[in-house]
Amino acid sequence: MSQPIHIIGGGLAGSEAAWQAACAGVPVIVHEMRPVRMTEVHKTADLAELVCSNSLRSDDAQANAVGLLHEEMRRAGSLILSAGDANKLPAGGALAVDRDGFSATITRRLEAHPLITISRAEVTGLPPTDWRNVIVATGPLTSPALATAIQQLTGETELAFFDAIAPIVHLHSIDQTVTWRQSRYHKAGPAGTGADYINCPMTSVQYQAFIDALLAAEATSFKDWEASTPYFDGCLPIEVMAQRGRETLRYGPMKPVGLCNPHAPDQRPYAVVQLRQDNILGTLWNMVGFQTKLRHGEQVRVFRTIPGLERAEFARLGGLHRNTFLNSPKLLDAELRLRAQPRLRFAGQITGCEGYVESAAIGLLAGRSAAAQPRGERWLPPPPTTAFGALLAHITGGHISAAAEDARHSFQPMNVNFGLFPPLEAPSHDTSGRRVKGKERGLARKRALSARALADLDRWLAAPATCAAAQ
Ligand SMILES: Cc1cc2nc3c(=O)[nH]c(=O)nc-3n(C[C@H](O)[C@H](O)[C@H](O)COP(=O)(O)OP(=O)(O)OC[C@H]3O[C@@H](n4cnc5c(N)ncnc54)[C@H](O)[C@@H]3O)c2cc1C
Numbered sequence: 211m212s213q214p215i216h217i218i219g220g221g222l223a224g225s226e227a228a229w230q231a232a233c234a235g236v237p238v239i240v241h242e243m244r245p246v247r248m249t250e251v252h253k254t255a256d257l258a259e260l261v262c263s264n265s266l267r268s269d270d271a272q273a274n275a276v277g278l279l280h281e282e283m284r285r286a287g288s289l290i291l292s293a294g295d296a297n298k299l300p301a302g303g304a305l306a307v308d309r310d311g312f313s314a315t316i317t318r319r320l321e322a323h324p325l326i327t328i329s330r331a332e333v334t335g336l337p338p339t340d341w342r343n344v345i346v347a348t349g350p351l352t353s354p355a356l357a358t359a360i361q362q363l364t365g366e367t368e369l370a371f372f373d374a375i376a377p378i379v380h381l382h383s384i385d386q387t388v389t390w391r392q393s394r395y396h397k398a399g400p401a402g403t404g405a406d407y408i409n410c411p412m413t414s415v416q417y418q419a420f421i422d423a424l425l426a427a428e429a430t431s432f433k434d435w436e437a438s439t440p441y442f443d444g445c446l447p448i449e450v451m452a453q454r455g456r457e458t459l460r461y462g463p464m465k466p467v468g469l470c471n472p473h474a475p476d477q478r479p480y481a482v483v484q485l486r487q488d489n490i491l492g493t494l495w496n497m498v499g500f501q502t503k504l505r506h507g508e509q510v511r512v513f514r515t516i517p518g519l520e521r522a523e524f525a526r527l528g529g530l531h532r533n534t535f536l537n538s539p540k541l542l543d544a545e546l547r548l549r550a551q552p553r554l555r556f557a558g559q560i561t562g563c564e565g566y567v568e569s570a571a572i573g574l575l576a577g578r579s580a581a582a583q584p585r586g587e588r589w590l591p592p593p594p595t596t597a598f599g600a601l602l603a604h605i606t607g608g609h610i611s612a613a614a615e616d617a618r619h620s621f622q623p624m625n626v627n628f629g630l631f632p633p634l635e636a637p638s639h640d641t642s643g644r645r646v647k648g649k650e651r652g653l654a655r656k657r658a659l660s661a662r663a664l665a666d667l668d669r670w671l672a673a674p675a676t677c678a679a680a681q
Contacts, residue, residue: 212584223558223573224347229289230577243332256313374445394468411479463499564623
């Protein structure tokens with residue numbers, strides 16, 4: 211029998227990784243510290259505990275990227291999805307679950323699997339050198355001792371303990387008749403062209419109205435256990451900056467200097483919101499310096515008052531939370547292995563994906579890739595046209611890191627969304643030859659992306675090293 215895979219953390223990612231590896235015939239030891247040591251948010255000893263909402267979000271595989279990821283996971287024999295389906299509750303188009311039943315199902319199946327051993331103990335440092343095949347899936351609340359050891363291995367700035375997420379907008383929803391492309395002072399920098407930012411201009415009246423809206427908008431607060439986590443002055447939420455003075459943002463992320471609006475060359479903008487390309491595909495654009503703790507609904511309302519963003523579709527909304535995540539695009543290879551020490555794979559939220567489903571999906575891929583190693587097989591990552599592949603490609607290289615981002619790395623956690631997929635032209639006519647426009651066209655584009663993803667996924671799964679469906 212081959213050497214076991216050691217999986218540290220029996221959460222969403224670790225549980226799925228264990229299932230996939232064991233299904234591939236490789237023995238697994240899951241090291242889970244609960245209930246011996248609890249995190250600030252987990253309440254039970256169960257594996258794959260849902261720490262907050264009981265929803266795995268949309269189950270619409272045709273028009274929603276997370277719904278598509280559900281379907282891909284089902285086809286790949288996911289334990290998490292199978293337990294979700296077995297414990298589902300009425301929730302419209304969403305897959306909501308009975309949380310206790312969900313985690314109990316997963317715990318029972320993993321405990322019953324003949325190739326899986328569960329060890330209830332904290333791993334307090336880097337795994338011993340004789341653990342040759344390790345998956346670290348310790349999540350956003352990785353215990354401090356292990357987090358410190360990982361940080362020593364990766365370098366201080368490469369493991370973050372707080373995320374500072376600025377909203378991300380789909381390029382196709384930005385009004386290009388109002389905005390223009392230009393870097394400040396046309397500077398090209400090491401990798402640019404001098405036209406690397408999308409600029410949204412504001413008049414004085416628009417700026418003052420925006421500040422009023424920002425100050426009046428409702429924000430979420432830090433939880434008690436989050437409040438003690440240090441975060442840098444350089445990533446203050448924009449609403450906090452606005453509270454420090456009405457002009458603060460105009461001297462910070464919204465400064466209008468070095469920019470000239472070709473739509474109105476005689477008028478100097480009073481303030482400018484800049485968006486920077488966020489992924490190599492160029493489909494997603496990040497609102498520079500706009501990390502925020504405003505409620506999601508408020509973000510959409512307030513940010514759509516910005517000229518050029520009136521119809522913005524957000525791939526991700528802003529937030530600031532306690533988290534633990536690696537600068538994965540720099541540190542991990544395409545198989546989620548630490549470049550500096552390839553015996554260590556990472557999975558789940560610690561890789562910089564965001565959400566229960568995404569964490570489990572990355573766990574699924576890590577489990578399969580780790581299982582291929584002792585069997586002497588070459589693991590091919592899923593095609594980037596699938597939801598699995600799009601998410602994996604983003605966290606292992608698809609994100610573009612900004613050069614000057616203080617001491618922090620600019621990579622921030624990401625949900626799965628259609629902006630991560632290689633673009634596809636939406637069909638311009640329906641099957642009856644009628645022209646498709648507006649929202650209908652957007653829907654047609656998502657359907658086309660989903661259909662391509664599932665066809666490519668089936669081809670990938672048909673390759674030899676696939677896992678039997680969860681029973
Ligand atoms: C407060 C909070 C609320 C969230 N709410 C949602 C939500 O509503 N919806 C959503 O989609 N996502 C949510 N998330 C984000 C994320 O999806 C979840 O945290 C998800 O559980 C991540 O999965 P994971 O497997 O990476 O980590 P986890 O599920 O947290 O699993 C990690 C496991 O590792 C164990 N562990 C940690 N350190 C060690 C160690 N040294 N040795 C052994 N075991 C260890 C932990 O006990 C835990 O069981 C939330 C995150 C947080 C922090």
